[in-house]
Amino acid sequence: SQQGEEDPQALSIQEGENATMNCSYKTSINNLQWYRQNSGRGLVHLILIRSNEREKHSGRLRVTLDTSKKSSSLLITASRAADTASYFCATAGGSARQLTFGSGTQLTVLP
Amino acid sequence: DGGITQSPKYLFRKEGQNVTLSCEQNLNHDAMYWYRQDPGQGLRLIYYSQIVNDFQKGDIAEGYSVSREKKESFPLTVTSAQKNPTAFYLCASSPDRMEKLFFGSGTQLSVL
Numbered sequence: 001s002q003q004g005e006e007d008p009q010a011l012s013i014q015e016g017e018n019a020t021m022n023c024s025y026k027t028s029i030n031n032l033q034w035y036r037q038n039s040g041r042g043l044v045h046l047i048l049i050r051s052n053e054r055e056k057h058s059g060r061l062r063v064t065l066d067t068s069k070k071s072s073s074l075l076i077t078a079s080r081a082a083d084t085a086s087y088f089c090a091t092a093g094g095s096a097r098q099l100t101f102g103s104g105t106q107l108t109v110l111p
Numbered sequence: 112d113g114g115i116t117q118s119p120k121y122l123f124r125k126e127g128q129n130v131t132l133s134c135e136q137n138l139n140h141d142a143m144y145w146y147r148q149d150p151g152q153g154l155r156l157i158y159y160s161q162i163v164n165d166f167q168k169g170d171i172a173e174g175y176s177v178s179r180e181k182k183e184s185f186p187l188t189v190t191s192a193q194k195n196p197t198a199f200y201l202c203a204s205s206p207d208r209m210e211k212l213f214f215g216s217g218t219q220l221s222v223l
Contacts, residue, residue, distance in 0.1 A: 030209070031209070031210065033210075033211070033212075035212075040199075040217070040219075041216055041217065042115075042117075042201055042203075042214030042215050042216045042217050043154075043201070043203075043212070043214045044214070045211045045212060045213070048210055048211065088153060088154070090212075092209040092210075098144065098156055098159055098169065098209070099209060099212060100156075101146075101153040101154040101155075102153050103152055103153040104151075104152070104153055106151075
């Protein structure tokens with residue numbers, strides 16, 4: 001089942017601008033993760049935020065988590081053409097021994 | 112060089128044929144997973160294994176089978192019962208804490 005839903009489905013921005021993607025989920029979670037996928041390739045883990053954290057940074061990435069709204073956002077600052085990819089959120093919750101992925105946001109950064 | 116290796120990169124299946132996708136990891140991870148990805152969509156879990164000789168069905172296990180005879184290997188067989196097998200298949204592994212998945216580069220399966 002698709003736990004997370006990303007918004008928007010597609011986003012196109014100019015190089016140097018910031019990109020914000022949102023993820024909503026339905027049930028309680030232990031952690032929420034963001035992954036990146038280049039076309040035709042596997043996913044790469046970007047960042048993890050735990051349910052007791054509200055914000056986390058890694059390089060040009062900033063992730064926020066609002067457990068009361070069951071939502072998360074991923075901000076990529078000063079985007080580059082190389083950031084063009086699909087971005088997925090994934091949730092790990094309760095006793096589930098698996099991650100549940102959302103449907104993804106396709107980000108295009110124009111040079 | 113540690114990682115997950117999926118083979119082949121492209122695979123074609125004829126009507127009524129079973130095909131097997133290979134997944135090998137040298138990360139010493141206990142858990143391994145198979146996901147299916149359809150165009151423009153997210154990942155759906157087919158099967159997962161937390162330990163050798165044990166595996167569980169995911170959300171879309173019908174028409175698929177797996178084995179976990181070795182820690183390093185988790186092959187996926189797409190059987191003739193899977194009527195719509197065309198998709199991108201991704202294998203992943205993780206240490207047993209659900210905090211990070213490591214993915215292979217995927218296998219694109221198409222029907223002839």
